[in-house]
Amino acid sequence: MTLAPSPASRGTVLAALGAVRPPLSVVAEAECLAAFETDAYIQVRETPLAAVLPESEEEVIALVRALAPIGVPVVTRGAGTGISGGAIPHADGVLAVLTRLRAIVRIDAAARLAVVEPGVPNAQVSEAARPAGLHFAPDPSSQVVSTIGGNIAENAGGVHCLKYGLTVHNVLGVRLVDGEGELLEIGGEALDAPGYDLLALVTGSEGNLGLITRATLRLLPRPESTQTVLAAFDTVKAGAEAVGAIIGAGLVPAALEMMDRVVIDACERYMALGLPKADALLLVEVDGGREEAGEALGQVEALLAAAGATEVRVAKDDDERAKLWKSRKGAFAALASVLPDYYTMDGTIPRRALPEVLEAVYALGREYGLTIGNVFHAGDGNMHPCIFYDATKPGEFERSEELGGKILELCIDHGGTITGEHGVGLEKLKQMCLQFREGEIAAFHDVKRAFDPEGILNPGKAVPTLKRCAEWGGMHVRAGRVPRPDIPRF
Amino acid sequence: MSDFIAQTAERVREHAARKSPLRIRGGGTKDFLGASGAGEPLEVSSYTGIVAYEPRELVLTVRAGTRLADIERALAAEGQMLPFEPPRFGEAATIGGTVACNLSGPRRPFAGAARDFVLGARIVNGKGEDLSFGGRVIKNVAGYDVSRLMAGAFGTLGVLTELSFKVLPRPPAEATLAFEMDEAAMIEAVNRWAGQPLPLSATAWESGVLRVRLSGAASAVAAARAKLGGADVPDGGTYWLSLREQALPFFEGDAPLWRLSVAQTAGPLGLTMPQLVEWGGGQRWLRGDAELGPMRDAAQKARGHATRFRGGDRAGGVFHPLAPAIAKIHRRLKEAFDPAGVLNPGRMDNF
Numbered sequence: 001m002t003l004a005p006s007p008a009s010r011g012t013v014l015a016a017l018g019a020v021r022p023p024l025s026v027v028a029e030a031e032c033l034a035a036f037e038t039d040a041y042i043q044v045r046e047t048p049l050a051a052v053l054p055e056s057e058e059e060v061i062a063l064v065r066a067l068a069p070i071g072v073p074v075v076t077r078g079a080g081t082g083i084s085g086g087a088i089p090h091a092d093g094v095l096a097v098l099t100r101l102r103a104i105v106r107i108d109a110a111a112r113l114a115v116v117e118p119g120v121p122n123a124q125v126s127e128a129a130r131p132a133g134l135h136f137a138p139d140p141s142s143q144v145v146s147t148i149g150g151n152i153a154e155n156a157g158g159v160h161c162l163k164y165g166l167t168v169h170n171v172l173g174v175r176l177v178d179g180e181g182e183l184l185e186i187g188g189e190a191l192d193a194p195g196y197d198l199l200a201l202v203t204g205s206e207g208n209l210g211l212i213t214r215a216t217l218r219l220l221p222r223p224e225s226t227q228t229v230l231a232a233f234d235t236v237k238a239g240a241e242a243v244g245a246i247i248g249a250g251l252v253p254a255a256l257e258m259m260d261r262v263v264i265d266a267c268e269r270y271m272a273l274g275l276p277k278a279d280a281l282l283l284v285e286v287d288g289g290r291e292e293a294g295e296a297l298g299q300v301e302a303l304l305a306a307a308g309a310t311e312v313r314v315a316k317d318d319d320e321r322a323k324l325w326k327s328r329k330g331a332f333a334a335l336a337s338v339l340p341d342y343y344t345m346d347g348t349i350p351r352r353a354l355p356e357v358l359e360a361v362y363a364l365g366r367e368y369g370l371t372i373g374n375v376f377h378a379g380d381g382n383m384h385p386c387i388f389y390d391a392t393k394p395g396e397f398e399r400s401e402e403l404g405g406k407i408l409e410l411c412i413d414h415g416g417t418i419t420g421e422h423g424v425g426l427e428k429l430k431q432m433c434l435q436f437r438e439g440e441i442a443a444f445h446d447v448k449r450a451f452d453p454e455g456i457l458n459p460g461k462a463v464p465t466l467k468r469c470a471e472w473g474g475m476h477v478r479a480g481r482v483p484r485p486d487i488p489r490f
Numbered sequence: 491m492s493d494f495i496a497q498t499a500e501r502v503r504e505h506a507a508r509k510s511p512l513r514i515r516g517g518g519t520k521d522f523l524g525a526s527g528a529g530e531p532l533e534v535s536s537y538t539g540i541v542a543y544e545p546r547e548l549v550l551t552v553r554a555g556t557r558l559a560d561i562e563r564a565l566a567a568e569g570q571m572l573p574f575e576p577p578r579f580g581e582a583a584t585i586g587g588t589v590a591c592n593l594s595g596p597r598r599p600f601a602g603a604a605r606d607f608v609l610g611a612r613i614v615n616g617k618g619e620d621l622s623f624g625g626r627v628i629k630n631v632a633g634y635d636v637s638r639l640m641a642g643a644f645g646t647l648g649v650l651t652e653l654s655f656k657v658l659p660r661p662p663a664e665a666t667l668a669f670e671m672d673e674a675a676m677i678e679a680v681n682r683w684a685g686q687p688l689p690l691s692a693t694a695w696e697s698g699v700l701r702v703r704l705s706g707a708a709s710a711v712a713a714a715r716a717k718l719g720g721a722d723v724p725d726g727g728t729y730w731l732s733l734r735e736q737a738l739p740f741f742e743g744d745a746p747l748w749r750l751s752v753a754q755t756a757g758p759l760g761l762t763m764p765q766l767v768e769w770g771g772g773q774r775w776l777r778g779d780a781e782l783g784p785m786r787d788a789a790q791k792a793r794g795h796a797t798r799f800r801g802g803d804r805a806g807g808v809f810h811p812l813a814p815a816i817a818k819i820h821r822r823l824k825e826a827f828d829p830a831g832v833l834n835p836g837r838m839d840n841f
Contacts, residue, residue: 111681155635157629168638184819189753190752192592192642193795194811195816195841196819198639200605201635204631221685223687250660289714291707292689294709348628348629349627350549351546352547380628417631420630439619444634444636450822
């Protein structure tokens with residue numbers, strides 16, 4: 001947040017929106033607005049003055065140009081799957097819902113790129129590219145519903161980013177409407193663009209620098225062959241060391257996922273998958289040409305055995321692969337069976353610190369009397385500890401929040417970061433103040449001002465003001481109150 | 491804070507107070523690149539050394555004055571590399587200069603550019619503040635990505651002091667194949683192959699000959715070789731090194747060198763100048779005296795941009811002009827990071 005625009009009245013805002021020609025699709029009735037009052041960071045709810053559902057780039061421009069002169073906040077929303085609160089409306093503002101901009105403009109198979117509107121769900125891009133033997137590599141677990149616009153705004157990751165990169169590595173260009181209602185064409189079809197790398201700034205900017213109206217995405221060939229292995233370990237430490245051994249041997253697996261005992265037990269209770277009894281399970285996926293993947297699989301099996309795996313299961317076909325992945329992908333649904341409520345963190349640490357940080361996390365859990373389960377994107381050190389609590393017990397929710405804060409601080413202390421892939425949003429504003437110093441926070445505000453001098457785009461998110469470090473929160477799944485609990489989110 | 495960073499910050503502050511420009515200089519191997527900058531030299535090549543390197547983390551942190559040669563030696567000892575295959579253009583080349591120019595070599599279209607591997611940057615901005623952005627972990631979305639912004643900013647937004655990178659294992663096997671084909675056929679072929687799961691790591695075409703490099707597991711390279719056909723090039727490694735360093739005969743002599751970065755599938759540019767095409771069709775080098783206008787038009791028609799890379803009249807503009815809306819953002823960023831305009835002013839034409 002840079003500037004706090006002084007609120008315009010509801011009447012003024014509706015009049016400004018109503019004056020736009022051709023008319024915008026405006027939602028202003030309270031009962032309809034209720035659908036938009038939060039994203040997947042559900043314990044914060046806010047009703048905007050209005051929601052607008054633009055159907056073209058021109059309408060997005062018209063929307064911003066109508067609101068910028070009267071300083072009305074504009075919050076952009078896609079599918080609302082974000083867990084850090086980035087798409088929660090502003091009480092004095094307008095919510096721009098971009099889900100109607102959902103055209104796949106073209107798939108250029110020869111150039112290996114897709115031009116899409118921001119409301120296209122991530123998985124649809126790969127689906128459309130499949131006949132050409134191509135795919136869009138970033139695969140956040142929410143990919144069936146989460147939109148490309150939201151993926152770019154959050155610089156979404158997924159389980160395959162160690163090898164294929166984050167969203168920032170797979171976007172060639174965007175068209176973006178800035179805070180003054182001006183259309184910026186950033187990047188394009190060439191591999192680079194003249195001038196500063198504005199594409200890097202925009203990716204991960206959490207709706208603070210502009211509204212994306214179109215994106216050019218890089219598509220990659222689908223690997224010819226994929227091999228998946230599940231290995232069991234007696235300790236998380238042994239599992240973490242196996243990850244180091246695999247990377248140390250010069251392999252870059254497409255995925256390296258780890259789960260601890262709490263998660264394994266929950267999956268077993270919830271899905272009865274027949275998982276090995278273990279303190280840690282490691283899921284390793286290697287891909288490439290048939291020969292290459294086969295060769296890598298042999299190496300991985302040998303390394304896992306040498307690292308002390310108590311059991312190694314190799315998927316023989318796609319069915320078996322899906323079964324091995326089921327534990328990881330269904331982990332969060334399974335966790336909901338442990339206790340009614342949980343709160344998920346998103347820190348990243350240097351992987352070598354994993355055993356130590358994990359010990360400290362368990363110790364904190366004991367100190368706070370709360371159970372913590374852990375899933376990790378182990379290849380890149382991105383950890384998702386889940387704190388379980390029961391919101392019906394007085395004080396337990398507050399204790400979980402405090403504990404979550406301690407975990408993020410642990411990540412910072414070990415040279416890591418407070419968010420690997422889910423963004424700061426409203427949730428981690430306080431920890432931003434711990435991770436960065438005053439000068440850096442000031443520079444972030446400078447960056448925002450370059451795109452949005454009046455500070456109307458998603459004010460109060462992503463970057464804290466220097467005086468505001470008191471907020472604290474997290475993702476709370478409260479007894480089924482999470483919207484669409486069936487959608488995997490991590 | 492190290493003495494070097496403290497002294498640099500002090501020097502920048504002092505120059506900012508006097509509005510006296512500084513010309514940031516590492517090994518001096520890229521003096522030819524960009525518009526000529528005015529100012530007193532700010533030597534940064536003395537700030538050297540690897541701060542942290544943990545091969546199993548795939549993360550390297552170095553001081554910006556460290557020579558590329560030293561970094562690559564340390565990585566090679568662990569079987570790893572900077573995946574963007576940076577050109578050096580001289581032994582004194584530093585990692586800071588490489589990132590400032592966002593220079594990437596033949597592997598770029600298949601692995602990524604310098605900016606893709608930057609994880610963190612410590613800088614001294616134009617106000618003389620020591621700032622750190624990004625970090626030393628592979629996944630990090632806290633704050634705007636100011637570290638990547640530094641890649642290709644030619645030092646106009648900050649003096650780079652320390653940089654963190656993602657590094658990768660070196661491919662165990664490599665092979666080079668050669669094919670005779672004309673330009674249009676080459677553009678079609680390299681794009682078609684790039685759409686298949688083949689271990690491509692470089693392409694270059696010149697005078698009717700396309701060379702393709704394969705890198706990866708020995709089995710993958712052997713399978714791709716069998717599939718693609720072509721003639722084996724026994725000294726492939728030498729060729730790619732010479733291409734990276736612009737030491738091939740194509741790059742000899744004083745004729746201006748143009749770089750056109752265009753859509754990889756764009757057809758032949760139709761310019762009657764000697765040409766070398768790499769990056770799967772995405773980077774086209776041209777030699778000769780030419781007016782800016784026609785070169786920019788040709789690049790734009792091919793959905794890209796033109797740079798006077800080496801030689802020629804550099805006063806009239808080196809880089810492709812920016813659209814007014816994009817230039818507006820540039821101006822504001824420059825004013826924010828370097829309000830007195832003392833860091834490499836004019837090195838990027840207007841910035």
